[in-house]
Amino acid sequence: xxxxxxxxxxxxxxxxxxxxxxxxxxxxxxxxxxxxxxxxxxxxxxxxxxxxxxxxxxxxxxxxxxxxxxxxxxxxxxxxxxxxxxxxxxxxxxxxxxxxxxxxxxxxxxxxxxxxxxxxxxxxxxxxxxxxxxxxxxxxxxxxxxxxxxxxxxxxxxxxxxxxxxxxxxxxxxxxxxxxxxxxxxxxxxxxxxxxxxxxxxxxxxxxxxxxxxxxxxxxxxxxxxxxxxxxxxxxxxxxxxxxxxxxxxxxxxxx
Amino acid sequence: xxxxxxxxxxxxxxxxxxxxxxxxxxxxxxxxxxxxxxxxxxxxxxxxxxxxxxxxxxxxxxxxxxxxxxxxxxxxxxxxxxxxxxxxxxxxxxxxxxxxxxxxxxxxxxxxxxxxxxxxxxxxxxxxxxxxxxxxxxxxxxxxxxxxxxxxxxxxxxxxxxxxxxxxxxxxxxxxxxxxxxxxxxxxxxxxxxxxxxxxxxxxxxxxxxxxxxxxxxxxxxxxxxxxxxxxxxxxxxxxxxxxxxxxxxxxxxxxxxxxxxxxxxxxxxxxxxxxxxxxxxxxxxxx
Numbered sequence: 094x095x096x097x098x099x100x101x102x103x104x105x106x107x108x109x110x111x112x113x114x115x116x117x118x119x120x121x122x123x124x125x126x127x128x129x130x131x132x133x134x135x136x137x138x139x140x141x142x143x144x145x146x147x148x149x150x151x152x153x154x155x156x157x158x159x160x161x162x163x164x165x166x167x168x169x170x171x172x173x174x175x176x177x178x179x180x181x182x183x184x185x186x187x188x189x190x191x192x193x194x195x196x197x198x199x200x201x202x203x204x205x206x207x208x209x210x211x212x213x214x215x216x217x218x219x220x221x222x223x224x225x226x227x228x229x230x231x232x233x234x235x236x237x238x239x240x241x242x243x244x245x246x247x248x249x250x251x252x253x254x255x256x257x258x259x260x261x262x263x264x265x266x267x268x269x270x271x272x273x274x275x276x277x278x279x280x281x282x283x284x285x286x287x288x289x290x291x292x293x294x295x296x297x298x299x300x301x302x303x304x305x306x307x308x309x310x311x312x313x314x315x316x317x318x319x320x321x322x323x324x325x326x327x328x329x330x331x332x333x334x335x336x337x338x339x340x341x342x343x344x345x346x347x348x349x
Numbered sequence: 350x351x352x353x354x355x356x357x358x359x360x361x362x363x364x365x366x367x368x369x370x371x372x373x374x375x376x377x378x379x380x381x382x383x384x385x386x387x388x389x390x391x392x393x394x395x396x397x398x399x400x401x402x403x404x405x406x407x408x409x410x411x412x413x414x415x416x417x418x419x420x421x422x423x424x425x426x427x428x429x430x431x432x433x434x435x436x437x438x439x440x441x442x443x444x445x446x447x448x449x450x451x452x453x454x455x456x457x458x459x460x461x462x463x464x465x466x467x468x469x470x471x472x473x474x475x476x477x478x479x480x481x482x483x484x485x486x487x488x489x490x491x492x493x494x495x496x497x498x499x500x501x502x503x504x505x506x507x508x509x510x511x512x513x514x515x516x517x518x519x520x521x522x523x524x525x526x527x528x529x530x531x532x533x534x535x536x537x538x539x540x541x542x543x544x545x546x547x548x549x550x551x552x553x554x555x556x557x558x559x560x561x562x563x564x565x566x567x568x569x570x571x572x573x574x575x576x577x578x579x580x581x582x583x584x585x586x587x588x589x590x591x592x593x594x595x596x597x598x599x600x601x602x603x604x605x606x607x608x609x610x611x612x613x614x615x616x617x618x619x620x621x622x623x624x625x626x627x628x629x630x631x632x633x634x635x636x637x
Contacts, residue, residue: 307577316608
């Protein structure tokens, strides 16, 4: 038997995504799965914000958070291909819409993590001590430089938890050694005992649970952690404790 | 710039009802053990590049099943997949002879192409030896599942009522590796053959659901079937009998597919079907 910890999903999305068939991508659908799994809250970016109209997509996230303020957490999506809009949109998202983190997707935006247009985004995160969920960080040097230069930004490297325990993965060295670099677990399939090996390599305090819901099924992603051989203390950090710390909160819901 | 205080920021501080499942205890192991889990997709044996901490023997497999609360398993032997089907299938029967919780699944290639034995004879022998299921790796073993290649074996299995597990070796949801027209043709030519697609996921849903609408005996093994509310969707649209729980151990981790079933919101009866009753029924039909 495990003590059920606070479970926060640090990697969620919202809505439809034409590259796949998202079966149930509405917030209300996600709540059904979250309730079944005991997930307190899910941090979201919308597929629309990533793929097309970032402003409309960020509005969709904000509206969802406004409807369910204790169940969803907003990521502001930053699109580096619209550099003139980057800072005004971040100021809007954090000043008016109540977002709590930034989402960067270098693959969809086909823009390198080390490129100049991301620098004001990372500077903004640094000044405001925000978590930044990053899909695609380039190489070791790119991530190393960003973590040093923007040391108050907390960089969560999406999908890095898919490490198979065999191949060389130098990015994990940065996760293990830099105070502001983390990896998330979102992965559609996990290698045998891969979660345990990841925790052994980087430490439970550097692994953050995220499901990629509603693309992936969060209950499957949760099962990978729950049925692991890791201790309750390690599982508690991974499933919610670490992300709560990055949100600068003591409890969820805030003040609850 | 630093973020200014805003109305939205104060909104986030409001209280709500306690979240279900938070700050209590829950024993998912116990919930798993209460279901009749029968793993449709696992193997044992030495491989060229094992996962660190992985297992190798039938006893190891049973120990991991015990840890996870999985009662029975349909298993193939690594020797049959990566070395020699003849050698590995024979070794499988020897290695699990005294393990009633482990059920044999033979790995086959189209028998006629080797020129040694007919499919009808091979399947008859297989059933006599207590083997109720077959698994094929068309991409890995380089053959087609089209009628001109796999047709005789599919016909023999259809006559015997034995399920055919088809594994295209998917490692990522975005891989475009399945010859869907060939899957359609297999099911069309052999409408009574239980065809179980292994390792398909949310990237395949347009194909999968179109084919499942056309072919009532087409099923999905669940180790990689992780679209959001995918189990609920299939149960609602096609029925729980179209899903077979599987783990892909020791290549993949068993916890994810286990959690997916244990925490699903399908009915208790459907959950039991997915967990193991469907596979039990299929194997019983083959042996009947």
